[in-house]
Amino acid sequence: MPGRLLLGGLRRREGREAAREWVGVGSMNDHADVLIVGAGTSAGIAARHLAEAGFKVVCLEQGAWVDPGNLPGNKPEYELAGSKNWHPDPNVRGRREDYPVDHSESDLPVWMYNGVGGSSVLYGGIWARALPSDFRVRTLDGLADDWPLTYEELLPYYQAVEREMAVSGLAGNPAYPPGFEPPLPAAPIHRTGRTMAEGMNRLGWHWWPGTNSIPTVNRGKEGQCVRYGICRMGCPEGAKSSTDVTHLPDAVALGAKVITRARVARVTLDERGRANGAVYLRDGHEHFQSASVVIMAAGGIGTPRLLLMSASDRFPDGLANSSGLVGKRLMLHPYAASVGIYEDDLENWLGPAGEHIGSMQFYESDPSRGFVRGAKWSLLPIAGPLEAAEKWTDPGSLSGEEFWGQGSAARMKSFVRMLQWHVVPEDLPEETNFVSLHPSLTDSDGLPAAKVHYRVSDNTRKIVDFNLARTLEAHEAAGAKKAWVAGRNFMTGHNTGTAKMGDDPATSVVDRFGRTHDVPNLYVIDASVFTTSTAVNPTATICALAKRTASYIASNAREQEVTA
Numbered sequence: 001m002p003g004r005l006l007l008g009g010l011r012r013r014e015g016r017e018a019a020r021e022w023v024g025v026g027s028m029n030d031h032a033d034v035l036i037v038g039a040g041t042s043a044g045i046a047a048r049h050l051a052e053a054g055f056k057v058v059c060l061e062q063g064a065w066v067d068p069g070n071l072p073g074n075k076p077e078y079e080l081a082g083s084k085n086w087h088p089d090p091n092v093r094g095r096r097e098d099y100p101v102d103h104s105e106s107d108l109p110v111w112m113y114n115g116v117g118g119s120s121v122l123y124g125g126i127w128a129r130a131l132p133s134d135f136r137v138r139t140l141d142g143l144a145d146d147w148p149l150t151y152e153e154l155l156p157y158y159q160a161v162e163r164e165m166a167v168s169g170l171a172g173n174p175a176y177p178p179g180f181e182p183p184l185p186a187a188p189i190h191r192t193g194r195t196m197a198e199g200m201n202r203l204g205w206h207w208w209p210g211t212n213s214i215p216t217v218n219r220g221k222e223g224q225c226v227r228y229g230i231c232r233m234g235c236p237e238g239a240k241s242s243t244d245v246t247h248l249p250d251a252v253a254l255g256a257k258v259i260t261r262a263r264v265a266r267v268t269l270d271e272r273g274r275a276n277g278a279v280y281l282r283d284g285h286e287h288f289q290s291a292s293v294v295i296m297a298a299g300g301i302g303t304p305r306l307l308l309m310s311a312s313d314r315f316p317d318g319l320a321n322s323s324g325l326v327g328k329r330l331m332l333h334p335y336a337a338s339v340g341i342y343e344d345d346l347e348n349w350l351g352p353a354g355e356h357i358g359s360m361q362f363y364e365s366d367p368s369r370g371f372v373r374g375a376k377w378s379l380l381p382i383a384g385p386l387e388a389a390e391k392w393t394d395p396g397s398l399s400g401e402e403f404w405g406q407g408s409a410a411r412m413k414s415f416v417r418m419l420q421w422h423v424v425p426e427d428l429p430e431e432t433n434f435v436s437l438h439p440s441l442t443d444s445d446g447l448p449a450a451k452v453h454y455r456v457s458d459n460t461r462k463i464v465d466f467n468l469a470r471t472l473e474a475h476e477a478a479g480a481k482k483a484w485v486a487g488r489n490f491m492t493g494h495n496t497g498t499a500k501m502g503d504d505p506a507t508s509v510v511d512r513f514g515r516t517h518d519v520p521n522l523y524v525i526d527a528s529v530f531t532t533s534t535a536v537n538p539t540a541t542i543c544a545l546a547k548r549t550a551s552y553i554a555s556n557a558r559e560q561e562v563t564a
Contacts, residue, residue, distance in 0.1 A: 030289070030290065031290045031291065031292075032056050032058040032257075032277075032289060033056040033291070033292055034046075034056070034058075034291060034293045034294075034295060034553070035057075035059075035060065035289055035290075035291030035293070035294045036059045036060070036294075036295045036297050037059075037060055037264050037267070037294065037295065037296050037297060037298050037306065038060070038061060038118065038296070038298040038302065039063075039116045039117070039118070039243075039244075039248060039258050039260075040113075040116075040117060040118015040243065040297060040298075040299065040526070041117070041120040041242075041243050041526075041546075042118075042525040042526045042542050042545070042546035043059055043061075043118070043248075043295075043297035043525070043546075044117070044118075044120075044243025044244070044246065044247035044248045045161060045164070045243065045247060045525075045543050045550065046295060046297065046525055046549065046550040047247065047248060047251040047258075048247040048248070048250050048254070048256075049547060049550040049551065049554065050256075050550050050554060051250075051251045051254035051255055051256040053554040055554070056255065057251065057255075058256070058257045058258075059248075059256065059257070059258045059259065060259050060262040060264050060278060060289060061115070061116055061259065061260050061262060062097045062099075062114055062261065062263040063095075063113075063114040063261070064097065064115055064116065064260045064261060065115070065116045065244060065258075065260060066115055066116060066121055066234065066244055068234075068236045069236065071086070071233065071235065071236040072085075072230075072233050072234070072236075073228050073234060074228060074236045074237075078230055078233060078383075078384070079383060079384045079385070079387065080386070081233070082232075082383070083386065086234060088111035088113060088119070088232075089109050089110075089111055089492075090114065091103075091109065095114070096444050097114045097115065097263070098443075099114075099305075099444075099447070099449055099450065100438075100442075100443060100449040100450075101301065101450045102438050102441055102449060102450070102451040102452065103452045103454075105451070105452070105454075106453060106454040106455075107334070107455050108332055108334055108454060108490060108491075109452075110301055110332065110452055110492060110495055111492050111493075111495075112301060112302070112495065116248060116258060116260065117242040117243050117244030117245070117248070118242075118243070118299065119299065120241070120242035120243055120244075121242045121244065122233065122234055123539060124212075124355070124537075125212045125214045125231045125241065125352060125353075125354045126210070126211075126212060126354060126358075126539075127165070127167045127182075127211045127212055127213045127539065127540050128211065128376060128536035129151075129158050129536070129541065129544075130151065130534040130540070130541050131151070131175070131176065131360075131364075131536070132150070132152075132177065133364060133365075134147075134151075134426075134532060134534040134535075134536075135151055136150075137373070137428075137532050141365050141372045141373065143372055143428055144429055144531070144532050145429075145500075145502065145507075145531050145532070146531070147501065147532070148501060148502055148503045148511070148512040148531070149512050151177070154541070154544050157543075157548045158540060158541075158544045159179075160544075160547055161540070161543040161544055161547050162182060162540075163183050164246060165213040165241040165246055165543060166183070166184055166215035166219055166222055166246065167182045167184060167211065167241075168184035168185060168186055168187060168211070168212055168213075169184075169209065169210065169211030169212065170182070170185075170208065170211075173208045173211075174208075175206060175360040175363065182211055184216050184217060185216050185217070186211070187209075187210065187212065187214070187225065187227075189209055189357065190347060190350055190356070191344075191346045191347050192348055192350075192356045192379065192419055193210070193379060195342065195346060195479065196356070196357060196379050196478045197357055198478060199474050199475070199476075199478025199479065200357075200474060200477070200478075203473065205361040205474070206359050206360055206361040207357050207358065207361075208357060208359070209357055210352070210356050210357055210358055210379075211355075212231075212352055212354035212355065213241040214231065214239065214240050214241065214351075214352045215239060215241065221238070221245065221246075221249065222238055222239060222246065223237045223239040224239060225237075225352050226239060226351075227351040227352060228351050229349045229350055229351030229352065229383070230351070230353070230383060231351060231352055231353045231354050232383065233383075240352075261282055262280045262281075262282045263280060263281045263282070263443070263445050264280045264298075264306055265278075265280060265286070265309065265447055266278065266279050266306070266309050266310040266319075267294055267306065267319055267522070268310075269312065269314065269319075270563040272563070273518075273519060274519065274520070274562060275291070275293070275294040275519050275521050276290060276292075277289050277290040277294065278294065281445045281447075292521065292560075292562040292563060293522075293523070293553060293562060294521065294523070295522075295523045295524070295525055295549075296499075296522070296523065296524045296526070297524075297526050297546070298526065299495060299526050299527065299528070300330070300435075300494070300495030300496050300497065300498050300526065300528050300530075301435055301450050301452070301498070302450075303498065303524055303526055303528045304318075304326050304327035304435045304498040304499060304528060305327075305435060305437065305448070305450045306319075307320055307321060307327075307499070308321070308326060308327060308435075308436070309437065309447065309448060315518070319518075319519070320499075320509055320510075320516035320518040320522060321509070321518070322505065322517070322518050323500075323508060323517070325431075325500050325507070325509050326499060327434045327435040328431045328433075328434045328498065329429035329430065329431055329433065329434070329497040329498065329500055330433040330435055330452070330454055330495070330496075330498050331427040331428070331429055331433070331497040331530065331532070331533035332433075332454055332492060332493055332494065332495060332496075333424055333425065333427050333493025333496070333535075333538075334425065334427060334464070334490035334491070334492065334493060335422055335425065335490065335492075336422075336464050336490055336491065337391065337420045337421060337423065337485075337486040337487070337491070338420065338421050338423075338468050338471040338472055338475065338483060338484065338485050338486060339382075339391045339392075339418055339419070339420045339475075339483065339485075339486045340418065340419050340420075340478065340481075340482065340483040341414060341417050341418050341480060341481050341482050341483075342417045342418070342478075342481060343417070344417065345416050345417060346416060346417055347416060348415060348416045348419065349381060349382075349384070349415075349416060350381070353381045353383070354380075355378035355379055355380060356380070356381070358376065358377060358378050358379070359377040359379075360376055360377075361470075362374045362466070363375065363376060363535060369462075369466055371462035371463055372428075373426035373428065373459075374426060374463060374535055375423045375424055375425040375426065375464070375467040376424045376536050376537075377423055377467065377471060378421070378537075379419060379420070379421055379422075380420050380421075380422055381419075382415045382419075382420060385412040385413075385415050387415070388411070388412065388418060389411075390486075390487075391418070391420065391486040391487070419475070419480075421471040421474065421475075423464055423468055424493060424537065425460050425463040425464050425535055426463065426533060426534065426535040427460050427493075427496075427533045428457065428532065428533070429497050429532060429533070430457060432453070432455070433455065434453050434454075435450055435451070435452055435498055436450075436451045437451065463535075464490070468485050472484075494527065494533070494537065494538050495527060496527040496528070496533045496538055497528065497530045497531075497532075499516075499524045499528035499529055500530075501529040501530070501531050502531060505517035505518070508531075509524070509528075510523070510529050513548065513549055513552040514529055514548075514552075515549075520560075520561040521561055521562050521563065523549055525545060525549045526542060526546075527541075527542050529545065
């Protein structure tokens with residue numbers, strides 16, 4: 001059938017031979033069955049799955065492969081490097097592959113990493129599935145929207161990617177339905193976790209050993225965690241499951257191609273309105289990569305930026321944007337932290353970090369609290385004395401002492417006695433929070449920068465204030481000498497929701513499989529598609545959705561409309 005792919009459900013060898021039946025432009029030497037824009041977390045999951053299924057896959061990545069030897073975690077100056085060259089804010093890093101993000105009209109900056117492995121390179125490795133209630137917020141709470149799929153539908157994909165991402169943890173967490181069984185054993189609960197767990201037990205509150213995408217046993221290409229405790233700055237041992245370690249090398253070995261330093265300028269369409277590839281800039285030259293299917297995997301800021309940059313006569317307001325929702329409903333998980341300082345040395349520096357323990361005691365809605373939805377808590381170490389200085393910021397609870405000045409040397413050493421609870425709230429979607437193209441600011445290739453418009457909602461503030469107050473109670477119950485809320489402002493979290501998933505093309509950008517309603521061979525697989533943000537770290541759900549979309553593409557290849 002013209003315009004459709006005559007391929008599906010074949011083994012890898014057969015798939016590679018049958019791929020010659022794809023209808024598309026370009027020669028078989030350069031034409032891709034599937035072009036993935038980005039080579040980050042979701043891209044790695046999809047690239048490996050599709051390469052295993054026999055598809056010719058090309059990833060265009062504006063950054064480069066990470067040399068573990070350059071990561072700062074095993075170097076004396078690790079905190080200084082983490083505050084500049086390896087900072088999660090692209091405006092602070094300022095590398096050529098980063099594009100500027102204007103957050104002058106946002107309560108928060110945005111964090112992300114541009115390079116192979118994407119933000120999974122710099123994430124902490126905390127692994128948390130969304131809960132069943134997260135998919136039914138409209139039904140349960142009368143706000144936002146229900147997802148077009150359920151926890152049960154996503155369950156087999158959660159289970160599959162947890163094996164691929166070497167997730168470690170303890171089965172039986174009562175916050176989840178039965179069946180959450182991490183494939184690797186949990187990391188030891190050392191003094192930090194035990195100290196806080198005893199306090200939570202005194203209060204009768206839920207806690208559970210940390211579930212992290214950090215292998216606790218040697219898995220060959222992934223080493224066993226050596227407990228540096230600096231997971232948020234990348235792992236120099238390759239013992240944290242970022243997709244540049246877990247997936248993309250395998251995808252390349254299976255024939256996938258990762259083109260680095262390739263900054264995509266726009267996704268292109270044929271005369272029938274089907275995606276047929278992308279124009280990208282590399283080393284000052286413009287190139288075109290043709291493809292039969294295009295997958296967007298550039299993240300919650302990068303994907304809407306590129307869709308808006310790909311405006312055309314057919315889509316004057318941005319590619320796949322007939323709903324007007326591309327870039328809208330940005331959710332950032334504005335999180336906050338409380339810190340306690342304890343009498344004893346807790347060996348706070350010892351990893352993984354990752355979370356030591358987590359709590360979902362106040363996750364679900366309770367109308368008596370005056371807000372809807374809730375938050376997840378993660379107990380984290382203090383990375384070092386510079387982070388201790390940053391978090392030592394509540395003069396009311398510290399008798400007016402400043403960190404620096406008289407006694408600062410002793411306070412620098414005190415970070416080993418500090419614990420922090422991170423509170424991640426549900427951030428409900430609002431169309432007034434959005435990503436747009438900057439009218440004048442550009443990246444190093446002259447492409448428009450992203451501009452973020454974001455205000456923390458009253459409901460989110462109430463969630464955070466309530467939960468921070470409870471974390472101070474937890475510190476007290478655990479025996480803290482002093483406890484305080486760290487800083488006066490929210491910290492930035494995760495970038496979700498800017499290409500909403502839903503059944504109705506008038507009120508969403510992609511369908512339940514991540515396929516855009518407007519362009520049948522254009523998919524989105526990153527956190528842009530989140531209908532609601534949930535109150536958990538999004539990586540598990542990003543990976544599960546990417547696996548589900550890749551499986552859908554592979555299983556339905558015979559019926560997939562492509563460029564003609």
